[in-house]
Amino acid sequence: MFEGSGRYLSGSGRYPAAPDAGPPVGSSVHRVTTWTSLEPASTTVDPGSSTTVRLRLRNTGDVVDEYRFEAVGDIAPYVSVEPPTIRLFPGTTGTVELTVAPPRSPDATAGPHPYGVRILPTEHPGSATVAEGNVTFTTFMEVRAELVPQTVKGRFRGRPKLAVDNLGNTVLTASIGGGEKTSDDLSYEIVPSNVQIEPGRAAFVDATLKPRQITWVGQKQQRPYELSVRRSGFDPLVVNGTYVQRTLLPVWMMTSLSLLLALTVTAVVLWLTYKAPVRTLAQEKLQQAAATTLPEQPTGKPTPAASPTAQPEGPDAGGGGGEKKPPEAAKPARAPLPITSQDKPNLFVQFAQVRLVEGAADCKLTAPYTVGKLDAATQQALTCFQQSNDSKYGQFSQMAKTDGPGNLGRTTMTALLAAHFVASKDVPLNQNQASPEVPWIRNILLWGTQGEFDDGDLATTVTYTKANIDYLRKHVQLQEKPTRADTDRIKEYQAQFGAEQTGVLDEPTLTKTKLGWVHEQATPGTVTAKDWLPGPMK
The missing domain is CATH 2.60.40.2310 (Immunoglobulin-like)
Structure with missing residues (x-):
């Protein structure tokens, strides 16, 4: 507790009395006018529940004073004071209650946590004091x-x-x-x-x-x-x-081999049973001799003139009656990108929603929305994000032009992922140390460098997109060590816009990702992966 001198005897003194405190409390300049006591000084609480600590305060001065309270320390966000201010006459004592309510989350780590409550007198601001206590968070496993x-x-x-x-x-x-x-x-x-x-x-x-x-x-x-x-x-x-x-010889291969074997057997049987026709010259000689010795008797009937061959009619008749038109070329299928409001709910739109709920480029999704569906509320927030980036980066950012306003394509997805990095600075990759930034960097570069998504690309971006959503929603961080392949992918990205291939996610490269620069920006992108689009996660 505090005594008249204003010095805390049993505490650590780790919290300053005021951010701009002048001479020490108890000096000739300031006079201590308060006495405090925390009851109990140490307590225990389960994350997800709360506990109450009583703070007693006495006005030891000679004037009426009003006291304001604020929590300090690492767990200050979990501590609330009620009432936030009290007014005391000289020599009187007041009581406020501190409620410590840590969340049931990994942020509320198990173990003891010191905290403090700064007491700021209105009449004597230089006499601010800090009451210090300790609270232990119990362990929970999930x-x-x-x-x-x-x-x-x-x-x-x-x-x-x-x-x-x-x-x-x-x-x-x-x-x-x-x-x-x-x-x-x-x-x-x-x-x-x-x-x-x-x-x-x-x-x-x-x-x-x-x-x-x-x-x-x-x-x-x-x-x-x-x-x-x-x-x-x-x-x-x-x-x-x-x-x-899977079987070593798939069904289609067995079917093909069976057909080939049947055709081979049929060909061999036909070849063995086929008899070529025998032509003899004897009959021809007899016919020639008969024609020589027995002249043909006239019949008395005129030989009818050979009638001209009738020509077939119609456009398909021979002799230039018409030509067949070549078949029309098959129209190419619409590329699956960008994702529009016509597509089913999916994981990538869910990430965009979670990103925009947290805020990105001064745009925030606040209206009700359907998870994973590019509905009207989500399109409005995406359009705001695209226009904000296009306005910030000028002609270098063309998200709305490339993907279409309110659509989610490769360029918009790249910029949304890059919005994770608030400051434009170099992001070092230490190959000997796992980092929570690696999943973000890999996902950014996959969307930025891939013009076509196959099964492997889809599996990779699904894994990292889920990790990115977990980070935004629950601050659950997936940490991985960077590899040589990550450095090569950064060099590939830098080479595509003509930058020096350093293999480091430096400020110019990071700026490119934030404005949504992607390989073959003029094309929407194609997908060969079978399970496109993946559904949203719970």
Whole structure:
């Protein structure tokens, strides 16, 4: 507590009495006019609930004074004071209540947390004091696991990834293994088999599934499997997946081989049974001799004149009656990009909505909207974002022209992802250290450099788009180490607009991403991936 001198005897004194405090409290310039006490000085609270601490305050001065309170320290956002101000006569004591309500999220890390309440007298502003206390957040565990992808296909092996998210407020230590329902026809290998994840972070585990026997012909086989996350003192968290084992010789190949074999047998049989016609000259000699010795007797009938051959009528008749018109060239199918209001709800529009709800380029999605659907509210916010960027970057940004106002194409998606980086500065990539910026950079460069999306591109952007949404909604950060491929992709992006190929996401390169520069900007982009468009996540 505080005594008359204004110095806190049992606290650490870690919080200054006022941001612009002059001479120390208790000096000849300022006179201490308050006495405070926190009851209790130390307490415990569960994240997601609240606890109350009483602050007693006495006016030890000789004038009526009004006191204002404000929480300070790392957990200040979780502390509220009621009432926020009180007025005390000299020698009287007042009480306010502090409510500490940490959220049930990884931000409220388990363990002790010091905090303070700054008390600011109106009449004696130089006599501001700080009452310090301590609150301990209890531990809670919350884990989420997801297979990416949930269904894998292959003839000899499948390689799914298990994403494990630590949504609790303490370090997660777990082992990864197979479940009880894994098919006996599968063997598996898991790397790493043990993980340690900080609160609010995620880890990816590589699994390799191998069938015990190769299926040569026939139908593909569905083989279910399970991966489990095991923690000490908790039931295993089980995730179900399916491995589709393809046959070594697919059905279409067997059909083709059967037809080819049938045609070969037919050709051999016809060749063996065919008899060539035999032509003899004897008959021809007899006919020539008869024509010589027995002259033809006239019949007395005139030989009818050969009638001219009738010509067929119509435009298809021979002799230039008409020409066949060449078939019309097939019209190319509409490219799937950009995404418009006619498309079904999907993951990429959901990311744009979450990004705009948080605010981007002074544009914010505040009206009600349908998750994943490019509805009127979402189109209005996207149009604002496009026009704001076009206005900021001038002729260098042409999002509305490239994608169309309110549509979500490659250039708008690139700029929305790049809006994650608030300041235009170099983003270093240390290949020896995992970083939460790597998923953002990889997703930005994929949309910026790819003119065509295949199955591999789609799987990659789905993984990172989900991680980006988790970061915006829950501040759950996926951290990965950069690789040489990331540096090469940055060089590829720089080469496309004629910049120096440094392999570093420097300020000019980052500015290009923010204005939505993409490879082949004049073309909308094509998609060969089968599962386009992926549905929104929960």
